[in-house]
Amino acid sequence: NRRVTIRDLALAKQRGERWPMLTAYDALTSRIFDEAGIPVLLVGDSAANVVYGYDSTVPVTMDELVPLTAAVSRSTRRALVVADLPFGSYQGSPQQALEAASRFMKEGNAQAVKLEGGHTVAPQVEMLVSAGIPVMGHVGLTPQSVNTLGGYRVQGRGEAAAGLLKDAKELERAGAFSVVLEAVPADLAAEVTEQLSVPTIGIGAGPSTDAQVLVWQDMAGLSPRVAKFVKTYADLAGTLRDAAADYADEVVRGSFPAEEHTYSS
Ligand code: KIV
Numbered sequence: 271n272r273r274v275t276i277r278d279l280a281l282a283k284q285r286g287e288r289w290p291m292l293t294a295y296d297a298l299t300s301r302i303f304d305e306a307g308i309p310v311l312l313v314g315d316s317a318a319n320v321v322y323g324y325d326s327t328v329p330v331t332m333d334e335l336v337p338l339t340a341a342v343s344r345s346t347r348r349a350l351v352v353a354d355l356p357f358g359s360y361q362g363s364p365q366q367a368l369e370a371a372s373r374f375m376k377e378g379n380a381q382a383v384k385l386e387g388g389h390t391v392a393p394q395v396e397m398l399v400s401a402g403i404p405v406m407g408h409v410g411l412t413p414q415s416v417n418t419l420g421g422y423r424v425q426g427r428g429e430a431a432a433g434l435l436k437d438a439k440e441l442e443r444a445g446a447f448s449v450v451l452e453a454v455p456a457d458l459a460a461e462v463t464e465q466l467s468v469p470t471i472g473i474g475a476g477p478s479t480d481a482q483v484l485v486w487q488d489m490a491g492l493s494p495r496v497a498k499f500v501k502t503y504a505d506l507a508g509t510l511r512d513a514a515a516d517y518a519d520e521v522v523r524g525s526f527p528a529e530e531h532t533y534s535s
């Protein structure tokens with residue numbers, strides 16, 4: 271009855287056990303995922319899109335993400351809670367990264383943080399790890415860099431494969447406990463997974479990574495559009511639309527509330 275730790279995840283890799291990660295942003299759904307046995311929950315900066323309605327992750331702030339992290343931590347018992355550091359909160363210097371990560375650990379009660387980038391953020395990873403903060407890396411399609419990448423597109427094809435592998439290795443060397451590989455060819459993800467001793471977590475990276483992650487609203491059919499790499503396991507949008515329409519209809523017709531929903535004097 272304790273939380274999953276980064277040590278458990280390292281052992282899973284040694285044993286060849288795959289594990290799932292989901293994003294989480296609020297009390298009720300993170301509790302469900304915790305009860306379902308999802309071992310790692312990421313309070314993603316994808317909250318920019320799915321919670322706050324921005325059209326990229328660039329605008330979202332620590333003030334917006336820290337309270338979501340606190341809600342997920344309060345509502346879960348077993349999952350390792352990882353908080354995404356938002357754009358602009360860590361790239362400037364290791365010291366800046368430490369200040370940002372400390373907020374997520376102290377105010378959000380996260381047990382780890384994630385940041386985007388390869389060798390350029392290795393000094394940040396080293397600083398956080400030496401301060402006692404587990405760090406999850408993230409290479410390939412890094413949405414905070416959408417403006418330099420020129421859109422949301424597959425990364426690491428052809429010539430770019432070697433650089434991506436090098437970046438992943440550099441993150442491991444700097445002390446990252448795991449690395450997300452987003453939107454990269456499956457054979458490259460398999461190669462990175464083989465070469466790293468820490469777990470790789472794929473999203474749009476094929477079947478050979480040590481773990482998989484999806485944005486929960488995407489996998490549950492709540493998001494209006496999803497990428498090729500998403501599998502939809504439920505139709506929550508349809509279910510909620512029907513529930514709202516039925517409720518509206520019954521209110522208009524006067525059939526809700528019925529006697530069983532009503533207090534007598
Ligand atoms: O913000 C997010 O949801 C993520 C995952 C998709 C890896 O970074």
Ligand code: NA
Nearest residue numbers: 314315316354
């Ligand atoms: Na993210």
